[in-house]
Amino acid sequence: MMYQSNSLRQSLKHFFGYDSFRPGQAEIVEEALRNRDLLVIMPTGGGKSLCFQLPALLKPGLSVVVSPLIALMQDQVDTLLDNGIGATFLNSSLSSQEMRSREQAIVHGKIKLLYIAPERLLNEKFTPFLDFISQKIGISAFAIDEAHCVSEWGHDFRPEYRQLKQLRKCYSQVPMFALTATATNRVQEDIIKQLGLRQPRIHISSFNRPNLYYDVKPKERHSYNKLLTYIRGQKGTGIVYCLSRRSVDEIALHLQNDGIDALPYHAGMDDKTRRLNQNRFIRDDVQVIVATIAFGMGIDKPDVRFVIHYDLPRNLEGYYQESGRAGRDGEPAECTLFFSLSDLKKIEYIINQKTSSQERKVSRQQLRQVVDYAEGVDCRRTIVLQYFGERFLGNCGNCDNCLNPKPIEDWTIEAQKFLSCVVRCNEKFGMNHIIDVLRGSKKRKIEQYGHHLLSTYSIGKDKSLAEWKMLGRSLIHQNLLDETSDGFPVLKLNKQSWKVLKKQRKVKISVDKKIALEAPIYNKSEVNKIELLFEKLRNLRKQLADSHNIAPYVIFADSSLRLMAQLKPKNMQEFSKISGVTDFKKNQYGEKFLSEIMSFLREEAYPNTLPTSSNMITLELYQQGLDTAEIAKMRGLKESTIYSHLSELIETRQPVDIDKLILPVRQDIIIQAIKKIGDGTLTSIKKYLGDNYSYNEIKLVRAWYRREQEL
Structure with a gap:
């Protein structure tokens, strides 16, 4: 089956309202139409769903989409239905009558895309129905979404995904598409093996998300106040990730008390409340969801404008996935990580509870990678993309390190003083005691051990307590010094430490001249007419979404609303040219949005209508x-x-x-x-x-x- 590129673009505009494909999409769609097995690795926000949805609409028969989460199915089906596309899902949330009704719609060819969980798809009660559909109307493809779940080396392994290999045995001629946002080389190989893909074409898009701003802030005693100020400066919706359920509840309550529309989300809540809170966030009834990492995988909300990790994530892949919930519509979004060593200790404690020594080893390595990211002075993108095997030369211009580079200084002499003091204290003390000796403290403990008589006593008076702590932590993070984690942190030298002492290696550290958590500054006077119209259109979208009982972004993406605000279409012909406007959406919503734009243009005719x-x-x-x-x-x-x-x-x-x-x-x-x-x-x-x-x-x-x- 061959399609010309012009024909594909016409289909893209007809079904989805877009004038052009995103990078990589057209090639993937063309190969899907040739019935090739595919492995598609495309980052969050890259447009994976369209890669199997458009072929499904252009080929005869039913496309079966395997999805692990009910919320994700609901979200994608709502979006397709609002585009006038026949789609449905079958899962445990439906009554038996609803199940029968949807199955009848499939039998009568009214459905092009069926979303289903792996457990139900392979259930012996469902298999006869699938066989019947295969014979009566045909199955055009199996699309395995979140395919990393099939691999035990992935970050979200699900044993039931392993059984999907049965599809290849039962429907050997049906092409299979495996799609995921992240997969290392090892995970890619495992996906191909476990699903039985036949010489699949592998498409790996860049993991770079240029629209995301990456930032790391020191987490201090009063960081909540900084968090509050930051959120108050944001107009869009956002996610705040916390490490524990207790932190989620506390932060959500504090935000509510301070006038922020925020709700909690974690596995300790009952299913009904958790589902309700998620839906309220998806539909813009609240601005912020405060959650553990249990939140995020089941939503496809494209207009999240900020993601904050208030606690340290456990691994870099998880952080990439969670922060990647921001800006899926391609619009600018911010990803902020609050970093403190106290969080490091909490995660180390969790790791120590693991029974497998290998698991502990891997977890510690993953945690160190997160710390390297947080402490790193290089471009944040360089650090993240390197993890996925992608080379990036740095200077992205959209992270804190590139926009505000910290000075790198040679602290070799100070490091030698610090390490010498550790040696002379017989490697039996923690960082605070070593710093006390270096700075000539008069504490009783110093004299008790006779450390006031050491040659390193008082040789570090020229540096402050904060500066010595900065150096000590940097030595640990650069693996130039070890610290025990058995409840009493004692400093120990390693091979690299001795290289420093023997002048075989220099020590360079990033020096923060001012360790302060500054909230973003927003110049309110820059609010212009485009932004005002954009907000009016967002309010209209919210009203329409509530009346249709769907999420606002299902109607139009923020990017489409922003184009409306910029171009201000005055008739249906101009409105239909806006990216994201299909004929179906034009007929359903066009008059309402044009009316709002015309009303705004009339208001512009009056003087002094812009507020101060x-x-x-x-x-x-x-x-x-x-x-x-x-x-x-x-x-x-x-x-x-x-x-x-x-x-x-x-x-x-x-x-x-x-x-x-x-x-x-x-x-x-x-x-x-x-x-x-x-x-x-x-x-x-x-x-x-x-x-x-x-x-x-x-x-x-x-x-x-x-x-x-x-x-």
């Missing part, structure tokens, strides 16, 4: 659910000033719901007063109404009245 920077800050806090008193306290302003901001926002047609601030019946009375004596001064209106009405109420209603008079 200060007003926008108040608006953002108001949209987070804070009342006027809370906003005033947070901003250090009088509450009357906040009411002034809100009145100006109302008058300039910003999304402030006056009905939530003043009862409609009170609004009506104030409006009648304005109509009778005019809207010239607040004092005259207040005098007419009497003490039952406040200046703040009158101010808001007058703003609304003036706005309506302009229409």
Whole structure:
């Protein structure tokens, strides 16, 4: 079956609304149409799903998609259905009547893509139905999503995936596509072997995600305040990953108390609550989900704008997967890791509970790779991509190390002093004691062991406690010094330590001149008309999504909304040219979005409709659910000033719901007063109404009245 490239692009636009393929997609689709077995390794956000969805629509028969998680099936099916594509899933969440109804739709050829879990697909009760479908309408392909689950060397091994090799025996002529976001060479070989792929074409896309900004921040005592400030500066949704269930609950509660719409997610919660919280996040009912690593694999939310690892991840592959939940739509997103040595100790404790010595060895190695990433002074991308065997020359321009490089200094002499002190203390003490000796401390413990008589006593007075700690930690992370982890951390020299002492090796460390956690600075005055229209379109999308009981991004991606805000289409013909707009979506949503854009363009004709920077800050806090008193306290302003901001926002047609601030019946009375004596001064209106009405109420209603008079 041959398709011309023009024909494929036309099909892409017809079914999915896109004008062009992403890198690698067209070649994969062409080979899928030739019925080749495929192994596709494409990073999160690269467009793996389209690689099997488009061939399924162009070939006769049913494509069967094996997916490990119910939420992932639901998400992809919702998106396909909203594009007018016949798709369904079969899993344990359905009643028997729903199962029969969906099976009938498959039998009658109304379904092109069936999503199903491996357990159900291979169940002896389902096998006869699959055989019947194979004979009646044909099976065009088996697509094994999250294929790394088949390998015990992968980061998320699932034994039931091993049984999928039976498909090759039962349906030998049906092509099989294996797809995953991450796979080392060893995992790739295992996938091919375990699934019985026949001379598969292997497509490996770059693991580089250029739209993601990588950042590592030191985790300090008051890091929660920095986390809160960071989230308040974000407009989109985000994920905060924590190491333990307890941390998840605590951080989620703190954020809620501080006015952030946040919900927890972890395996200790009951299924109903966990599912509800996930759905509320997917549908933009809340801004933040705080979760353990149990969250993320089951969602396909493309518009996550930030992912924060508040605790240290256990391995670099897991970190890549979890941080990769951000920016799957290709729009800019941020990935921030909070790093502290205390988290390191927590994970080391977990590792020590493993019964297998080999597992402990591998886990420690993986943890060291994470530390190397966090402590690294090179381009973050260089470190991550090297892990997957991909070479990157650095200077990505989109990570903290490239944008704010830390100075590298030669600290060989200081390292020799430090290591000499460890030797002279007979390698029986921890870092704090060694630093006390170097700095000439008068502590009783120093004299008790006679360490005030050592030649290294007081030779490090020129460096601060923080500087010596910085050096000590760097020596450990560079494997130039060992530290025991049996509950009492004692420093020990190794072979590399002696090379430093014998002047056979130099020591260079990254020196932080100022160890401070700075929150991102957002210039509110830069908010422009495009951003304002973008927010209005997002609000409209949310309303439509709620009415259809689907996630907002199923309707349109953020990238499509941003194009609408930039291009401002004025008719259906212009609207249909927006990337992501299919004929189906144009007919279903076009009029509503065009109406919103036209309304915005009319508002542009009025002078002074853009709110001030200060007003926008108040608006953002108001949209987070804070009342006027809370906003005033947070901003250090009088509450009357906040009411002034809100009145100006109302008058300039910003999304402030006056009905939530003043009862409609009170609004009506104030409006009648304005109509009778005019809207010239607040004092005259207040005098007419009497003490039952406040200046703040009158101010808001007058703003609304003036706005309506302009229409």
